[in-house]
Amino acid sequence: MEWLSKNILKLRWPVIIIVTGLTLFFGYRAGKLTINSDLISSLPDDDPVAEMYKNIGKEFGGNDMGMVALETKNVFTTEVLQHVKQITDTLLVTPGILTVTSMTNIIDIRSEEWGIEISKLIDEYDLPDTPEELRKLRERVYSKEMYKGAIVSDDGTTTLIIYTTLDDADKQQTVITVKKKVKAMNLPEKLYFAGLPMMMNDVTGLIVSDLSKLIPLAFIVIAIVLFFSFRSVKGVVLPLLTASIAVIWTMGLMQVTGYEITMISNNIPIILFAVGSAYAIHVINRVNMCTEKDEKQKLVKALAYIIVPVFLAAATTMTGFISFVFGAYLKMIKDFGIFTAVGTFFSLLLSVTFVPALIRTFSLKKSSVTPVKDSMKNFITRNILKPVLIILNKHPRNILVVWISLIVLATGGFFLIKRSVNMQNYFRKDNPTRVAEDVMQRKFGGSQPVFVVFEGDMQSPYVLDLMNRTEQYMKKFPEISYTQSIADLIKQMNDVMGEGEKIPESKAKIQDLWFLLDGQDIMPQLVSDDLKKGIIQSRFKSYDSKKMKDFVSYMNKFISSNSNDKCKISLTGLPSVYVRMDRSLFNSQMSSLAIALVVVLIIVGLILHSFRLGVFATIPIISTISILFGFMGYAGIPLDVATVLVASVALGIGIDYSIHVITHFNHIHHNTGNISRAIEETILTSGKAIFINVLSVAAGFLVLLFSQMAPLQNFGLLVAISMIGSGLGALTLLPVVLLLQKQSLKPENKNSF
Amino acid sequence: MKALISILIFLTTTLVATAQNANDILKKMDEVLYAPKDMTAKTKIIITDKNGNEKTREAVMKQKGTDMRLFRFTAPASQAGIATLSLPNDVMYLYLPSYAKERRISSSVKSQKFAGTDFSYDDMEAKSYEDKYTAKLLKTEGDVYVLEMKPRSPKSQYSKLISKINKENYYPVYTEYYDKGNNKIKIATYVFEKIGNYWNPKEVTMTDLKKKHKTTMITYDVKYDTGLSDEDFSVRKLKQ
Numbered sequence A: 001m002e003w004l005s006k007n008i009l010k011l012r013w014p015v016i017i018i019v020t021g022l023t024l025f026f027g028y029r030a031g032k033l034t035i036n037s038d039l040i041s042s043l044p045d046d047d048p049v050a051e052m053y054k055n056i057g058k059e060f061g062g063n064d065m066g067m068v069a070l071e072t073k074n075v076f077t078t079e080v081l082q083h084v085k086q087i088t089d090t091l092l093v094t095p096g097i098l099t100v101t102s103m104t105n106i107i108d109i110r111s112e113e114w115g116i117e118i119s120k121l122i123d124e125y126d127l128p129d130t131p132e133e134l135r136k137l138r139e140r141v142y143s144k145e146m147y148k149g150a151i152v153s154d155d156g157t158t159t160l161i162i163y164t165t166l167d168d169a170d171k172q173q174t175v176i177t178v179k180k181k182v183k184a185m186n187l188p189e190k191l192y193f194a195g196l197p198m199m200m201n202d203v204t205g206l207i208v209s210d211l212s213k214l215i216p217l218a219f220i221v222i223a224i225v226l227f228f229s230f231r232s233v234k235g236v237v238l239p240l241l242t243a244s245i246a247v248i249w250t251m252g253l254m255q256v257t258g259y260e261i262t263m264i265s266n267n268i269p270i271i272l273f274a275v276g277s278a279y280a281i282h283v284i285n286r287v288n289m290c291t292e293k294d295e296k297q298k299l300v301k302a303l304a305y306i307i308v309p310v311f312l313a314a315a316t317t318m319t320g321f322i323s324f325v326f327g328a329y330l331k332m333i334k335d336f337g338i339f340t341a342v343g344t345f346f347s348l349l350l351s352v353t354f355v356p357a358l359i360r361t362f363s364l365k366k367s368s369v370t371p372v373k374d375s376m377k378n379f380i381t382r383n384i385l386k387p388v389l390i391i392l393n394k395h396p397r398n399i400l401v402v403w404i405s406l407i408v409l410a411t412g413g414f415f416l417i418k419r420s421v422n423m424q425n426y427f428r429k430d431n432p433t434r435v436a437e438d439v440m441q442r443k444f445g446g447s448q449p450v451f452v453v454f455e456g457d458m459q460s461p462y463v464l465d466l467m468n469r470t471e472q473y474m475k476k477f478p479e480i481s482y483t484q485s486i487a488d489l490i491k492q493m494n495d496v497m498g499e500g501e502k503i504p505e506s507k508a509k510i511q512d513l514w515f516l517l518d519g520q521d522i523m524p525q526l527v528s529d530d531l532k533k534g535i536i537q538s539r540f541k542s543y544d545s546k547k548m549k550d551f552v553s554y555m556n557k558f559i560s561s562n563s564n565d566k567c568k569i570s571l572t573g574l575p576s577v578y579v580r581m582d583r584s585l586f587n588s589q590m591s592s593l594a595i596a597l598v599v600v601l602i603i604v605g606l607i608l609h610s611f612r613l614g615v616f617a618t619i620p621i622i623s624t625i626s627i628l629f630g631f632m633g634y635a636g637i638p639l640d641v642a643t644v645l646v647a648s649v650a651l652g653i654g655i656d657y658s659i660h661v662i663t664h665f666n667h668i669h670h671n672t673g674n675i676s677r678a679i680e681e682t683i684l685t686s687g688k689a690i691f692i693n694v695l696s697v698a699a700g701f702l703v704l705l706f707s708q709m710a711p712l713q714n715f716g717l718l719v720a721i722s723m724i725g726s727g728l729g730a731l732t733l734l735p736v737v738l739l740l741q742k743q744s745l746k747p748e749n750k751n752s753f
Numbered sequence B: 001m002k003a004l005i006s007i008l009i010f011l012t013t014t015l016v017a018t019a020q021n022a023n024d025i026l027k028k029m030d031e032v033l034y035a036p037k038d039m040t041a042k043t044k045i046i047i048t049d050k051n052g053n054e055k056t057r058e059a060v061m062k063q064k065g066t067d068m069r070l071f072r073f074t075a076p077a078s079q080a081g082i083a084t085l086s087l088p089n090d091v092m093y094l095y096l097p098s099y100a101k102e103r104r105i106s107s108s109v110k111s112q113k114f115a116g117t118d119f120s121y122d123d124m125e126a127k128s129y130e131d132k133y134t135a136k137l138l139k140t141e142g143d144v145y146v147l148e149m150k151p152r153s154p155k156s157q158y159s160k161l162i163s164k165i166n167k168e169n170y171y172p173v174y175t176e177y178y179d180k181g182n183n184k185i186k187i188a189t190y191v192f193e194k195i196g197n198y199w200n201p202k203e204v205t206m207t208d209l210k211k212k213h214k215t216t217m218i219t220y221d222v223k224y225d226t227g228l229s230d231e232d233f234s235v236r237k238l239k240q
Helices: A002-010 A012-030 A048-059 A078-092 A131-143 A171-184 A196-230 A233-256 A265-289 A295-327 A331-352 A354-361 A372-394 A396-414 A432-444 A461-475 A486-496 A507-517 A545-562 A574-608 A611-635 A643-672 A675-706 A710-731 A733-745 A747-752 B002-019 B022-033
Strands: A065-071 A097-101 A107-112 A115-120 A158-165 A190-195 A448-456 A480-484 A533-540 A567-573 B038-048 B054-064 B068-075 B083-087 B091-096 B101-107 B133-141 B144-151 B160-166 B172-178 B184-195 B198-208 B213-224
Touching: A002 A012, A002 A295, A002 A354, A012 A233, A012 A354, A048 A448, A048 A567, A048 A574, A065 A078, A065 A171, A065 A196, A065 A432, A078 A097, A078 A158, A078 A171, A107 A486, A158 A171, A158 A432, A171 A190, A171 A196, A190 A196, A190 A432, A196 A233, A196 A265, A196 A432, A196 A675, A233 A265, A233 A331, A233 A354, A265 A295, A265 A331, A265 A354, A265 A675, A265 A710, A295 A331, A295 A354, A295 A574, A295 A643, A331 A354, A331 A643, A372 A396, A372 A675, A372 A733, A396 A611, A396 A733, A448 A461, A448 A574, A461 A480, A461 A486, A461 A507, A461 A533, A461 A545, A461 A567, A486 A507, A507 B091, A545 A567, A545 A574, A567 A574, A574 A611, A574 A643, A611 A643, A611 A710, A611 A733, A643 A675, A643 A710, A643 A733, A675 A710, A675 A733, A710 A733, B022 B133, B022 B144, B022 B198
Parallel strands: A115 B101
Antiparallel strands: A065 A158, A065 A190, A097 A158, A107 A115, A448 A533, A448 A567, A480 A533, B038 B054, B038 B213, B054 B068, B068 B083, B083 B091, B091 B101, B133 B144, B144 B160, B160 B172, B172 B184, B184 B198, B198 B213
16 A cells, blocks of 8 residues: 555656646536436336337327416407417417417317318407307317317316427427517416426526536535634645546546436536545545654555545445446436446545645645644534543443434334325426426326327227227226327217218228328327327326326226237326336335445445444444434425435445444454443544534535425435434444443453443 | 620520519419410329328329319329319318218318328419419529519418529429518429420429428329310219
């Protein structure tokens, strides 16, 4: 190690130059990092349901649909229709928009005695303006399923202007333009903007706002914590510099390797600030502790001592992050795991190379440390560590009792933990996209797409009839109120031809009717070009996981008894995907935690040369995680795509405190053979370091409370709580365990307490 | 000497061009396009989607004057026998053979597409250009006049058309269609050939720029002035 340390210092100039060069390069590339707010692209390729959902969305364009909802007292007034027309006409000529459907341009096909009347529902050049005309319009709208609940809400207060975007259009730019143009009209009605492209645009906005607000905030918060802990320029600048460089490298590397920022990975910088600054702190701390006169000797010695412990601390933390790669359902979580681990590695690397190189080159001596630092440490010792020590000595069993009761209490909370996979929860309640989605849910039966896919001859009466029956069956489920398919259109056309609203019995008739439908804008949204695949488009009202699960099994019952060689039926859509995600959430939590636990146990066992001690070391963090889950249950914080990450992250970081305590305890116990002295020294010395570390990491994570996205807020809060818990556990529970275990091994020592 | 001649030719053509009133050009175009009393032809419609997949339809077409037209599809087999009959005053009849009955269709929606092609009913309408548009001569270039045509009806889906019209023979060679936001949305190109005394639009291609979708209509086996009667455009004939 000394050889390595010497070489690192010898190569200080190359290290500084390389780090500067890489930082410039990655900084430049990081600036080009793009944001991916497309939730659907994060669905796994190896899950058939998710895969089908992605493909169907692409093939039939359902994912590119946007909606402007206009809410007022009564939409059946000339003024409101005028406004709908104004929006419709504007959207029709907006670049990037393919089709627009609204009350003022939707086609109305009627069967009259003399024949077929094809007209618009409303003559846009002569809007209905008498009470009689408006009453007739209302009647017409409510008489047809095509309009009622689809384009005008059942209560007549809200109407939709639905648009689809072009394949090659910049969808986000398009929705921004739509929003801007419509808002500029200053219409008196309430306007909402919904649909996936709008939601994606909103997520992008949230990510950008989070990044630009939270990174400086994390920087400041950690700077403050470092300042109060060290009271030295070096103690503030070096850890922050290391963390910043690690962030830049990580983000740059993401761009170079073709990754994008997602709604999960946007918290990588915050996490790296919180986690990454710690390693530099360790190095600086160690340097400060060495008493050698010669600066170079001092650095070599400090570095030689600290490389291994810092490496191990980083290794366990990285394990926590890497564990997501194996368990996660969403690709964005795997990416998050990879890059936080890589960033942690960068922090480690910089702490043991760049930091000493800087110290050596610029002679950053300890001189700037003021006596205030000691008073701060004294404060910690006097008010926190000493009382802890007293309790430890006097009532070790009580501590055990308190922890055990907390854990028992927490177990009750396990069963209360809810799971939430609904992306809507990503938005705060007052977020415009969430408000818009709520309106869609209340007025139009939600905007969560459901697709039933039929593979067969789309012109055969058998297949169309089956589609028709499927729709009837679907609508019996309370959360489904709207369905649309080619079968509906064929039924309507058959009616128009005077043979009633039903599927014709011969294929020839269907083919004839097809002639009339061919080339209509709606067709590519319902049937594939080769006529071998068709879909029922529907929407699911509720965001309740249980109802989604019920719906999927309700549908599967129908599918399994009706799907056959002539027509294969399958179900996909957001409820189906959510059900898969929900199931995987629990599995992913368990597998990532198990992986993290096993690897951490191995690492800790190796560090401590004892598997038994390894198990002891995990006791505080496992207890903390148990209490954490209980807390989530009681506090109603759901397990979701972000909070599922907490346990493994907490395990990876929190284990370090136990390692410190055990190493220190063993060292002193080994040297002196005195348990109580070992405990006292461990608590008073390691306790300070642990306290400061808990403070800075927790503060860093708490910055996420200011995130725009609720799951990230919860994530930050929960990790911070776990840090405090595992720190406390290492300082109270762990010593008690060590104490009791040593006592049981050597009963004669009992009297020394 | 050669130079002098070309200057002379240039001058005369320019003079002629400026002397041309844009609406006269439109009128002449109408005269060329609607010159035959009647016409019988076969039509092949090739529809190409954005992926390059082609669908072909064939039909027999009969036309009399500017406002009577009968289309009877002959291929593909699934659509053979389907027929449409357009009569004056926007009256249209549709015949679906499997239903063995005709239905009168009244459509006020001209922007609807004709039979899955990129031509709207508006584009297909056999109505004279002069009745539908007012024209302005933008420029002359090479052998064409470039006209800007604005629809007379506010209900048109277009804000304007920019057309290139052959100077010598007054048939269109190229047209751009603009939506009401002044975005170019469609382009038509024409190939004309002379059959007897008339100019026949041998090949017309309409490209939908938004959908990257195009339709080519090829007209062949053209017979002019065979003396079609109004009876040939009756509902009874439609059903045959």
